[in-house]
Amino acid sequence: MTTSAAPLSQDELKTLVGQAALKYVVAGEIVGVGTGSTVNKFIDALATIKDQIPGAVSSSVASTERLKALGIKVFDANEVTSLAVYIDGADEIDGKGHMVKGGGAALTREKIVAALAQRFVCIADESKRVPVLGNFPLPVEVIPMAAAQIARRFEAMGADVTAQIRMKDGAPLVTDNGQHILDVRGLKIAEPLAFESEVNQWPGVVTVGVFAHQKAAVCLLGTAQGVQTLEY
Ligand code: 5RP
Secondary structure, eight states, rough: OOOOOOOHHHHHHHHHHHHGGGGSSSTTOOOOOOOHHHHHHHHHHHGGGGGGSOOOOEESSHHHHHHHHHHHHEEEEESSBSOOOOEEOSSSTTTTSOEEEOOOOOHHHHHHHHHHBBEEEEEEEEBBBBBTSSSSSSSEEEEGGGGHHHHHHHTOOOTTTTEEEEEETTTTTOOOOEEEEEEEEEBSSSSSOOOOHHTTTTTTTTEEESSTTTTTTEEEEEETTTEEEEEO
């Protein structure tokens, strides 16, 4: 009689890809670190090789706290001119490495650190892979006084499109940058580059959670068959 192993849980897949990302860390170089539950697994793995790197540039207060708690030095983004690699999760990733990010409200700093990096390595479980971006509500960081105006502009894009301020404990969530998040539902983002460019220039938009200009170069995807490496 043969017994088959239980399928890996989503948490175990996150651990696998977090550990797999270590091979993209360049010894002697500062590494860019994203935000989220998958990145937390990467940070835990990074602690095991912390003596090989000067430290990290972090994309959120939460990741900074975790990095420091594990004894990894955190550099300010203004202290570095370039990073070899940025490692982060995603809420969705399409077949070309374009992503939706910001489920953890850290999209602005994530995009800033990603823009410093020569290579974006995305770590994700297979539930994040999509043919077209838009199923996950699109996070958009906005200046609070522009929120209603920006919501109307999104809602004018289609009858099914809605945009709502993300709430936390009964009040608008406040990002690490002191701003608010709109979550936009009902979009189908078939042309991510053009969409990102357009929305980014609306007055009051701080950052749109489409990462097409800063897309992934590699995705380490956690699947039932193990870690798949996708290159774009
Ligand atoms: C945070 C992000 C995260 O990368 C994204 O939400 C994925 O998170 P998780 O690894 O917890 O699924 O963009 O702003």
